[in-house]
Amino acid sequence: MPRASGRAGRASRRRTSSPARRLDGKIAIVTGAAQGIGAATSRLLAREGAAVLVTDLNVAKGRAVAQAIRKEGARALFQKLDVVSEAGWKRVIARAIERFGGLHILVNNAGVAIPNNIETTSRADWRRVIAINLEGPFLGMKHAIPVIRSSGGGSIVNIASSLALVGATGSTAYCASKWGLRGLTRSAALYCAKQGYRIRVNTICPGAVETPLLERQLKRHPKGREAALKEIIAAEIPIGYAGQPDDIAHGVLYLACDESDFATGTDLVIDGGHRAE
Ligand SMILES: NC(=O)c1ccc[n+]([C@@H]2O[C@H](COP(=O)([O-])OP(=O)(O)OC[C@H]3O[C@@H](n4cnc5c(N)ncnc54)[C@H](O)[C@@H]3O)[C@@H](O)[C@H]2O)c1
Incomplete structure (x- = not known):
């Protein structure tokens, strides 16, 4: 597989693309986008020019987010997606191709927290948290990477947590899932870089x-x-x-757009200084 064209390639890409908005011409999928960080991210990416496929389990709220984006004159569609469903991922990615013409940005944002310590975490809760927070992003990346590649490259942003950097007594499964997501991110980032795909993969670690x-x-x-x-x-x-959801959305925007062209396999911690202590 040929390597990316390196520094010269990147420089010429920058010279030829001077878009008015930072994501003009890009196509994005955001998971868990019916509320919170996912909704704020969808709105910001669309405002910066991306066509956004807003996805979530919650159909009513997800549709409302996509409608509000369209009312602002930007491009968005809603599609229901349970991130643990491989068939669901295939449908969503096919819809991005069919309706928007490809895919450049994947934001794996959907996540759940079930507070419990190592003694009180049930096996069912453990499996649910790991499935949504870790297996979901795995399935999304697995199916998105070939399409992002054939769309000319892009960026994957995985929303981890500041709890992916430390242990936490009361968030056993959550902590494990988010540490796992950082490992998965690094593995995917290295794979894409070494294959010469123009796909960067990073995490954001939000605090509260x-x-x-x-x-x-x-x-x-x-x-x-x-x-x-x-x-x-x-x-x-x-x-x-x-923090407010927009504080994280702006981090996603940076990692999604070409300004972060040299950033891959890393974590952007946005936590009001928590982990600096
Ligand atoms: N809010 C925080 O303080 C905080 C801190 C660190 C990390 N995070 C992470 O940020 C991400 C977003 O969190 P938020 O605070 O906006 O959460 P939220 O609960 O407000 O929103 C999460 C969304 O994900 C959706 N969702 C849940 N399970 C799903 C599934 N199986 N398939 C598809 N969608 C599903 C929900 O319907 C909801 O709309 C999560 O990954 C979370 O772990 C949040």
């Missing part, structure tokens, strides 16, 4: 971000939502405030 996922955890706290949020900020976020 105010989304429905975090809200569910805050509401379970005995002292109530506000006290719980203050506790998290005091304990985990040196910058003094929680």
Whole structure:
């Protein structure tokens, strides 16, 4: 397999492409895009010119995200996808080709957190978390890579977590799934680079971000939502405030567009300084 054309190739690619928006002409799939980080990412990628296939299990909310994007004059379609379904992945990728003409960007964002320690995690919960958070991105990358390659190359962004960098007593399966996702990302990144595919693969490791996922955890706290949020900020976020979905979406945009042409197999930590401590 021929290698990519190296520095000269990259320079000429940059010279010939000076788009008004950072993703003009690109086609993206975002998973778990009905709310939270996935919805914010879909909106931002579309605003920057990408045609976005918004996917999620939640049909009503996912359709609403795609509709809102279209109302802004950008391109988006919704398709239901359970990321653990290989047949579902094949359908979604076929739809991207059929409706938009190819694929350049895959954002593996869908994820679930089931808080439990090593003694209380049931086997069923373990399997569910690993299936959605780790096997889902594996299936997505496996089926997307040949299509991204034949579309001229692109970028895969896997949403891991700051819990992919440390251990956590109360998030056993989640922590394992996100560490696994970082390993999977590096393996795929090296494979694509060494095959000469123009496909970069990176993770983003967000800290606490105010989304429905975090809200569910805050509401379970005995002292109530506000006290719980203050506790998290005091304990985990040196910058003094929680992240918003757009904070992560901007990281995805950077890794998805050609400005990050030299970044592959790495982690972008966006956590208000938590892991700097
Ligand atoms: N919010 C945070 O504080 C935080 C921190 C670190 C990492 N993350 C990661 O960011 C990603 C997005 O998190 P969020 O906070 O926006 O979560 P969220 O719960 O608000 O949204 C997740 C979306 O994924 C969808 N989903 C769940 N299972 C699915 C499946 N099997 N197939 C397809 N879609 C599915 C849900 O329907 C939902 O729309 C996750 O991978 C999460 O682990 C979030």
